[in-house]
Amino acid sequence: MENGIELNCGKVNFQQISEEITTAITCSYNILSRVEVILGQPPITPFLSAANQDVDFVPLSIADCHMIFEGIEAFSDQPNGNYETAIQKKYLASPTVILTELEQNTIASFIISFDIDSFLAVPQSLAVAKRGLRVFDIASTKRDQY
């Protein structure tokens, strides 16, 4: 497999796609590094740049920007390789960026509580309703699925 990989859905030419994505990443990254805002209206995604103007994005820092593009870079690193493996290596085999900060926190005060969330039963009669039954909307065509 020179230019692609064989998936269960067919062969993917990753070389071609990854080059374009890498160019886009570099382009966006440079812009983002300078202005320190993120992807309110991505300049190179016409698909959403016009349609998504109402979405109010949370501004992220440069460090976040690094993190954002890490995932795409993981694919770009392996133009002829196997991106499933890349995902697994990147995210599942080692702790991700966020976890480096976890160890700095300590558990301070917490609550432990118990609850009954739900129950399910098969009654033998309507008489299971000891105090009566509130029957709803006898002619309803509303489909209230279980």
Place this chain on the structure above:
Amino acid sequence: MAIPIAAGIRTVSYHQVPHIYLGTLFYFEDCRLYIFFPNLYDEDTQRTFLIDVEYEQFMNFLLHIQGNVYDSLLMQHFPSSWADAACKDKGRGSEQGIQADTREPCKQMLHYILLPSGLHLVWNQLQDRLSSIGFHDLDLQTLLLNAKNMKTLFRSEDPGVLLQQFLHGWNFAIDDTYLVPNQTLIDIGKEVVASKHENMYPQTYLWKTCCLKKTLYEFHLGIPKSGFVTQFYPWALTGTTCNMTFRAGKRHPFTKAGLMYSQFYSSTKEIFNAAKIFPFNSTSVEGLTVDPTLYKLWNKDTGRSGGSWDRGKLQKAYLTTKNRLCTALQSSQKKCCGMREEHRMSWTFFQWVGKSVRQLPATQYIDASNPPCHLLSITLMCKFLYSNMIKFGYGFEYVLGKDCGIYISTETMKVATMFLHLLRVSLGGVLLAADLGLWIDIGIHIPITDLLWY
């Protein structure tokens, strides 16, 4: 539930069988009663509801039998027939003369109370009537009592108090002599959440994978070939946090005692949960990766322009989900999300557990120096999830938009689909192995055990 078919009996999930929602138990609003009609189950049509003719026939029987059982004092307040009820619930919407003709009249959700004294007789007569010749379709009705999302209703830090609360409500509203103990299942949960403290920022707890594996090991009880089926759900594609579900094998003591399954998960899913609708879970959004020219061809061929293959609707659905995610993440900055374990057990086992739980100390402790969870500020977690959404969303949108959205090649479609799948699995605990498009690669052979354990 057991469904009679020509070749014998077949077991089918309740949610696949035609049923109606009859009502709620008085003094226990969260407890809903459904009637299932196994004879209406058809593998080919796969419907879960009754068509109007069947619904009308059943309700008319019910009203008729109620008339026989209850006195006229009660029945004067009930509609006389299904058709009568159908007119009454539309009365306000259609008879005020203010609603546009083109719209379906608004319906009022009318309800009626059936007194407990005649319920058993009503049910017996209904079964007798529908088991007679000519009513085969509506015969073999099965009742199902179900209550969900009560975790905020029955909750206490003291397990003894919790049981007292629950059993008080249960015994008041439910006559459990009509229940089959082994077919009555209860979900009991335990939650650990950071308490609000002036000097602390809101914290989120996430299960550590290693601690869940240790928990699983303890549940095995050291029994060889115990038949455990376990699934781990990596949280937002991270390596050391996950959710877990397991079910013991048939011969395991827990199963024999009545434990059905156990779940361990983070409450962070509540941030995105919209009545069981989770972000990007709809497979129809994958239609965005299809070349627009194909849409036109399909619509032209089927004559359904603006119907099923409406790219605009799919794009709107995608953007709505994204917008919802942003709103949820922005407004969750002061929440504390805990870690939760939930065990489904039979009524018999529940009563046995209840006795043990009462003996537990009223206040529980965990080892604060080595907790079974990762801790992080909710702000950081929201940023992490947000960045996941942006990076995979960016990939998805870029790939689709690179040719101005005019042309989408097969190669592009595959990569866009991959980004969409990644977007789906990067926002919470997801069973990656179930996403075959993402996980299975025929180039490498993953043993089944690795699929389970990652």
